[in-house]
Amino acid sequence: MNTSVVAPRLREIAAYLVLEGDRYRARAYQKAAGSVEAIKNLEQLIAERRLTSLPGIGESLAGAIEELARRGTTDLLERLRAHWPALVVDIADLGGLRPARALALHAALSPADLDDLAEMCRTGRVRQLAGFGAAIEARLLDGIERRQERGEVVALADARQLTAALAAHLASGAAAQASPAGAARRWVELSERLVLAAASREPDALADHLGSHPLVASVERAPATDSMIRFAARLTGGVQCDLVVAPPERYGTALALATGAEAHVELLRRRAAAAGLTLDAIAAADEEALYRALGLPWLPPEVRDGTDELAAADAGEDFASLVALADVIGSVHCHTTYSDGKHTVEQMARAARALGHSYITITDHSPSAQYAGGVTVDRLGMQWAEIAEVEKRVDIRILRGTESDIRADGSLDYPDDVLASMDVVIASIHQRFKLDEEAMTRRLVAAMRQPLFKIWGHALGRLIQRRDPIKCRFDEVLDAIAEGPAAIEINGDPRRLDLEPERARQALARGARFVLSSDAHSTEALANVEFAVAQARRARLRRGDVLNTLPADEFCRAVRPLPE
8 A cells, every 4th residue: 555646646637636626525526635734644544534524525536646645546536547648737736727728829829748748838839829838838937947947756755654554565475574765764855766775595486476566667687886786667657766685794884885876876876985995895684883994883865965074973963962752852833723834732632742842833824814814813812711721631742933024124913012912922934935036135134134933934935946045145144143132943844944954054054054844734743743853953953952852941931022
């Protein structure tokens, strides 16, 4: 069973249903995709026949989800794919067009594929169509070129789920051991190819077993390197997957080489050569033995990026003090039904406690975020009264807060006295992302210099594969944070993973403090903090760099908007 394909397939069905004019069913499938995307235990819900407990999912949709998880497709999806051009869905996605307009464009120009459509954009044919224009044409061309540049890539959440499922499948066959590897194991945002490593003395039988997985379309032998057997698999959606197979006594070597970035593996090769060795000659049953043979401590996968990790290890760094999931004891940046969350204050509080957290911040959207049900000052009072009542019934501290919009001039959108009365303020940009670098820098500097303490939420506003980071002079914003006071959020929403590790390391070097958040809009999404921790580890943050590793009282004092 694999569930990483479920939400995209539900959205694909929804897009086709819009083309058929069945907007009611399309909305149902779209909502179901959101519900599936927000949870981490889909396999368990399917096994326990509890899918209908999810928002917006009835018996019919539950059946479709089970079928997608089992087969990767449904009869309905196959019918829709056979009837409607898949290119129409791509056009709508790339250009941000309504499906009906994407269909009209396809009907008028009949492009053979995206390359053909790109050429039509370059020659000005799209702008000549009624209802289209130069702006839409440019947007389509930009989207096509971006996709061509990145190729077929897999987002981190999907990559980790896919590789975990495939590794478990291998372990049920001829593999003595099997593990995800590659970029997914290093928690990198996107994977160009999935990678698996396995220990087996029967590589061909193992490859045949991999090919029996319902999501694997084909498996072929690839050229061997480092005396390891390699196979190239193609999944049903076109994603490529490499399988590296070594005998058990060399499994650690295989896993390390399959996991590290190319630059990291090259550093290992040079180190081995300097010692008169080759990596191929080091037979290590586990990764610790390989690194030990090279005079190194075991390096966590997150730091194997090929920068200065070996030099840091030689200087005495063993990376053992990097922040870990168990260190985080507060759920920060959580939304409820008061704005655009799916669950109540009490449900979110109880779910955070179930994760072992001792406090949770309720930070619903502020009034400017009307699209997300932003909480007015009047409704804020109602929420705080509810928080007080809920706190009597739960064994967790509930902190009152907001995710307040940073306006274009850098001000926040609650009155100062309201902000000052909160326990925690997250300040985020949700609109006007395309300000030029000068205007955006002024906006952020003004916000960070606000005299109240704030957490800079999903700092650069990126949506992976959907929206680029905002343009600003980051160093100047860091200067303002130092004066602020402020902390920086590392956002664990898998669609964001913002701040990027490179930027976080830059901020760390300037003495910034951080909060690792889930940006949870549901109880299940509270587990997104795992992704935030991984990005923090990639940035080499330690426990002491992260404010929500502190006990509740200390955290409150650290983030209090105004000192007492």
